[in-house]
Amino acid sequence: MTSEDDTRYMRLAIAASRDALAAGNFPYGAVLVSAAGQLLHVAQNNQVTTNDCTGHAEVALIREASAQLGADKLVGATIYASGEPCAMCAGAIFWSRAARLVFGMSNATIMRVGGGATLAMNSAAVLATASHPIQVDGPLLEDEAAAVLAGKG
Numbered sequence: 001m002t003s004e005d006d007t008r009y010m011r012l013a014i015a016a017s018r019d020a021l022a023a024g025n026f027p028y029g030a031v032l033v034s035a036a037g038q039l040l041h042v043a044q045n046n047q048v049t050t051n052d053c054t055g056h057a058e059v060a061l062i063r064e065a066s067a068q069l070g071a072d073k074l075v076g077a078t079i080y081a082s083g084e085p086c087a088m089c090a091g092a093i094f095w096s097r098a099a100r101l102v103f104g105m106s107n108a109t110i111m112r113v114g115g116g117a118t119l120a121m122n123s124a125a126v127l128a129t130a131s132h133p134i135q136v137d138g139p140l141l142e143d144e145a146a147a148v149l150a151g152k153g
Contacts, residue, residue, distance in 0.1 A: 002102065002137055002140050005033075005037065006080070006102055006137070006140060007140070007141065009031045009033055009039070009078075009080045009102070010031075010080050010082070010102060010104055010140050010141045010145075011141065011144070012029070012031045012039075012042055012080070013029040013030055013031045013042075013057075013080040013081060013082040013104060013145075014029060014082050014104060014141065014144050014145050014148060014153070015029065016028075016029025016030065016031070016042050016043065016044040016057065016082070017029035017044065017045070017057070017082040017083075017145065017148045017149075018148050018153065019044050020044035020045040020046070020057065021148065021151075023044070023046075023048075023049055024048050024049060025044065025045045025046055025047055025048045025049055025055075026045045026047055026048070027045070027082070027148045027149050028044065028045040028056065028057040028081070028082050028083050029042070029043070029044045029045070029057050029081075029082045030042070030043050030044075030057040030058045030060070030061040030079060030080060030081045030082070031043075031061070031079070031080040032061055032062075032065050032073075032074065032077055032078075032079055032080075032098075033077060033078045033079075033080070034073065034076075034077050035075070035076035035077055035078075035099065040065060040069060040073060040077070041061060041064060041065040041068070041069065042061075043057055043060040043061035043064050043065075044057055044060065045057045045060065046060050054088065056085075056086065056088065056089050057081060057082065057083075057089075058079060058081050058085050058089035058092055058093060059088070059089055059092050061079065062074065062079075062092050062093070062095075062096045066096075071096070074096040074097055074098055075096075075097040075098075075099075076097070076098070076099045077096070077098045077099065077100075078098065078099065078100040078101070078102060079093055079096070079098050079100070079101050079102070080102045080103075080104075081101065081102070081103045081104065082103075082104040082105065082145045082148070083103060083104060083105045083107075083110050083145060083149070084103040084104075084105060084106050084107045084110065084122075084123050084138060084139070085101065085103065085123050086107075086121070087121045087126055090121075090123045090126040090127055091126070093127065093134065094126075094127060094130045094134065097132065098134065099133070099134060099135065100134065100135040100136075100137070101123060101127065101134060101135070101136045101137070101138075102136075102137045102138055102140055103123065103136075103137075103138035103139060103140070104138065104139060104140055104141050104142055104144070104145030104146075105139055105142050105145040105146050105149065106138065106139045106142065107121070107122065107123075109139065109142055109145075109146050110146075110149065113146050113149045113150050114149070114150070123136055123138075124136040
């Protein structure tokens with residue numbers, strides 16, 4: 001179930017995806033919100049600008065937030081991602097100990113719109129194997145997120 005707050009934070013993730021595209025990166029963004037509902041961090045894909053193939057928005061978010069705030073701030077948090085996280089990012093979300101993932105575009109939409117190479121494994125299926133529960137919600141605002149990927153947003 002999604003809320004008004006979910007919509008607001010997803011729009012921040014989508015805005016970060018626009019910023020990533022404007023910077024010359026792939027158009028994906030992510031937002032970290034604490035278990036208490038406080039906005040903690042916003043990040044964007046930085047694969048091209050950092051020359052790092054693991055620079056997906058979710059991984060960048062987790063790395064940056066851990067370094068700036070401490071890894072304990074991720075425990076129980078919610079991560080909002082403009083696109084459904086790949087298997088690598090789902091693994092990073094697991095290791096962050098976040099409690100919830102909300103994504104914008106599904107992998108099926110990413111592939112349909114032309115998102116390039118993807119590990120089209122369903123995030124919910126990956127995270128269902130986790131030793132601690134991680135709630136997965138999405139897609140949310142899929143058309144808005146897809147518009148950025150398609151170069152129309």
